[in-house]
Structures are given as structure tokens and as C-alpha cells.
Amino acid sequence: MTLNELKYICALAKEKQFKKAAEVCFISQPTLSVAIKKIEDELEVTLFERKKNEVLVTPIGEKIVFLANEILNTSKQIKLLASNENKSQTELKIGAIYTVGPYLLPKLIPIFHEISPKTHLIVEENYTHVLAQKLQQGEIDVMFISLPFHEPNIETLELYTEDFVAALPNQHPLAKHDRVSLEKITNETFLLLGSGHCFRDQVTEAYPNLIHMNYHSDNWQKTLEGSSLETIRYMVASGAGITVLPCSSVQNQQNDLLTFKPLTDPVPNRTVIMAWRKTFPRKELIESLKQSIQKINFHCAVLEP
Numbered sequence: 001m002t003l004n005e006l007k008y009i010c011a012l013a014k015e016k017q018f019k020k021a022a023e024v025c026f027i028s029q030p031t032l033s034v035a036i037k038k039i040e041d042e043l044e045v046t047l048f049e050r051k052k053n054e055v056l057v058t059p060i061g062e063k064i065v066f067l068a069n070e071i072l073n074t075s076k077q078i079k080l081l082a083s084n085e086n087k088s089q090t091e092l093k094i095g096a097i098y099t100v101g102p103y104l105l106p107k108l109i110p111i112f113h114e115i116s117p118k119t120h121l122i123v124e125e126n127y128t129h130v131l132a133q134k135l136q137q138g139e140i141d142v143m144f145i146s147l148p149f150h151e152p153n154i155e156t157l158e159l160y161t162e163d164f165v166a167a168l169p170n171q172h173p174l175a176k177h178d179r180v181s182l183e184k185i186t187n188e189t190f191l192l193l194g195s196g197h198c199f200r201d202q203v204t205e206a207y208p209n210l211i212h213m214n215y216h217s218d219n220w221q222k223t224l225e226g227s228s229l230e231t232i233r234y235m236v237a238s239g240a241g242i243t244v245l246p247c248s249s250v251q252n253q254q255n256d257l258l259t260f261k262p263l264t265d266p267v268p269n270r271t272v273i274m275a276w277r278k279t280f281p282r283k284e285l286i287e288s289l290k291q292s293i294q295k296i297n298f299h300c301a302v303l304e305p
Contacts, residue, residue, distance in 0.1 A: 001039060003075055006068040008035050009047060010137075013065040016054045070279075073138040077281045091120040092285050095131040095143040099199040099229055100272055103248040104144055104159075112292040119285060127196050141280055142289060146198055146270045153278050157290065160298035161271045162247040164203065166261045167236050174242070175259040182207050182244070182263065189241030191232045194225045199270070203244050206268035233258065246270060 004025075012021040012032070022032040040047055047061035057065060096105060101123070109121060124131075124140060131143045132151055149156065166180040174180050193200040226232035229249050236243050237257040250260045274293065276286055 001042060003072065005035055005039055006072055008032055009039060009061075010065055010068050010072060012036060012048060012055060013057050013061065016056075018055070069137055073277070073279065076138050077279065090118065090282070090285075091122055092142065092282070092289075093122040093124070093140045095124045095126060095134060095140040097128055097131065097145050097199075098125050098197065099193070099246060099249070100144050100146065101125045102230070103246075103251070104272070107296050108289075108292055111295050112288060115291050116285065116288040119288070128198050135275065135277060138277075141282075142274060142276045142286070144272060144274055146202070146272050149273065149275065151275070154275050155278050157274045157293075159272045159274055159293060160248075161269050162298075164206070164244045164263060164268045164270075165247055165250060166263055167233065167243050167245050167250065168259045168261065169236060169239050169242075170257055170259050171239075172242065172259070175261065177261065179264045180261045183209065185209075185242075191235055191241045191243040192225055193229070193232070194227060199229075199246065202268065202270055207244070244268075 008021070008025055008027075011024045012018065015021040015024060018029050018032055022029040025032060036048065043064070045060050045064075046058055047064060049056040049058055102125075105123060112119070112121065124134075126134075128145050128149070131140065131145060132149070134140045135143050135154065136151065144159070147158075166174070166182065168175045168180070174185075192203065226235055229245060232243050233245070233249075235241065244263070245260075274289065280286065
């Protein structure tokens with residue numbers, strides 16, 4: 001069994017279609033089909049259940065695909081070690097969720113560049129579940145996300161915990177309050193991130209009434225969705241509604257149209273972490289990241305009343 005054959009079964013498990021998997025592997029579909037059948041015959045197990053438009057990974061197939069990914073990742077790490085040994089410069093691929101990257105990375109990157117000037121950072125923003133998959137598959141090396149997070153063979157480091165704050169148009173009645181209570185708001189338009197963002201889930205868990213619409217009452221809650229925290233911020237500034245933001249996203253923000261207010265107790269918050277594979281070979285780069293993070297002031301608070 002070759003590394004290429006392991007690559008084929010991992011691609012098919014991910015793409016769920018022979019045609020797409022063949023394209024990813026840059027081979028013909030018949031070649032892929034023959035290779036998969038050869039592996040199944042060699043192992044004397046069925047890895048994939050063939051259907052008309054897709055394939056399903058069998059239970060034993062899931063276990064073998066997991067090990068195959070581990071082997072492929074180890075192979076990549078061997079090549080990376082050898083490659084970096086012969087280069088004066090190296091690269092580190094990092095991922096961050098959309099609600100962390102724009103606020104953490106501008107602080108982190110300049111410090112990291114001073115500590116490790118020969119390392120280029122390749123940055124990607126994405127959803128937590130996508131980054132987790134890419135981390136496990138070796139497509140990124142480190143990621144910055146928020147808890148909760150549970151993945152095997154991954155090490156984590158807690159970076160900071162930040163409160164959520166209310167963002168309001170300056171002329172909104174709640175802007176006059178020292179602290180804002182969102183538990184009982186009515187007749188308000190509330191702005192949320194779209195589905196897939198963990199920050200949206202954290203907000204709706206803290207304030208489930210924000211997405212509850214009671215059409216049988218005169219007081220009903222309306223929600224609008226934005227694609228990013230910055231888009232939502234502009235929508236609030238235009239008077240489209242109110243929202244909740246992580247504290248890090250409002251630091252040093254000056255806007256004549258917006259007011260940021262602390263929330264009443266219990267104040268919801270989130271913990272941001274750094275995560276990397278336990279098997280990642282460049283331990284010195286992880287240590288450089290840790291050193292960089294230690295130099296960042298993560299104090300995050302809205303002006304108290």
C-alpha cells in the first residue's frame with residue numbers, strides 16, 4: 001500500500017464522490033476506482049458503500065481513513081522538516097475564526113515577526129469546524145478559536161477571556177443606561193451573525209429571547225443577520241438595530257454614531273484559545289507563538305459607568 005493509495009481513500013472519504021476525488025488527486029476516475037478496489041481487496045474489507053450519486057464510508061473505513069490521514073500528515077511533516085533544514089526561511093500556516101482573526105492577529109503578527117523574523121505567516125479565516133478539519137489534516141498548523149472545543153490529538157492554550165458588550169446607536173434610549181439589560185427587551189431589531197459562526201451561538205445561548213418571535217403579541221422580537229462583525233457594526237451605526245459584540249472588537253473604536261455599553265450581570269463571555277496538533281514537528285515555532293502571545297495585553301473592558 002503506497003502513500004498515493006492512502007491519499008486516494010482519504011480524498012474519496014472527504015469528497016464522497018469518485019469524480020470529485022479523482023479531480024482532487026489529479027487522476028482519472030477509472031484509475032481511482034481501480035486503486036480503491038485494490039486496497040479493499042488487499043485489506044479484505046469494504047471501505048466504501050457505493051451509491052448512485054455518492055459513497056458512504058463504512059465503520060471500518062472510518063477507522064482506516066483516520067489512520068491514513070495520520071500517516072499522510074506524518075509524511076508531510078518529514079518533508080517539511082527536511083525542506084526547512086535547507087531553507088533560510090520557513091512558513092507557518094495559521095487559521096482564525098472570523099470573530100477573532102481581525103482583532104487578535106494585528107497584535108500578534110508584529111510581535112511574532114520580531115521573535116521569528118525568518119518565518120512567514122500564512123493566514124486563513126474560516127469557521128471553527130472547517131479550521132478543525134484542516135488542522136487535523138495538516139492543511140493549517142495552528143488555529144485561534146473560542147471554547148468549547150474538543151478534538152483528539154490536539155493541544156490547546158487559553159489566551160484570554162472577554163466579556164460581551166452591547167452596541168447601540170447613540171440616540172437609542174438604552175444608550176442612556178449605565179448597563180444594558182437584554183433579557184426583557186421588546187420591539188427591537190437585533191442584529192446577529194449568520195449560521196455557522198460560533199459567536200452567534202454563544203449570544204443566542206446567553207439571550208435566547210433575542211431570536212424568539214411571538215407573532216401573537218404586540219411586543220415581538222425581530223432579528224437581522226450580518227456576514228461579519230464589521231458589517232453588523234455599520235448596520236447598528238445606521239440605526240438598523242442593536243447588537244452584542246465581543247469586547248476585543250470594540251477596543252479603541254471611535255464612532256460618533258455608536259455607543260458601547262456593559263451588559264448587566266451575569267455578563268456573557270467567551271474564552272479564546274490557540275490549538276495545534278500534538279505531532280506538529282516545529283516545536284520551536286509553537287514556542288515563538290507562545291512568547292509572542294505573552295507580550296500581548298489581553299485586558300479587555302468597556303468603560304465602566
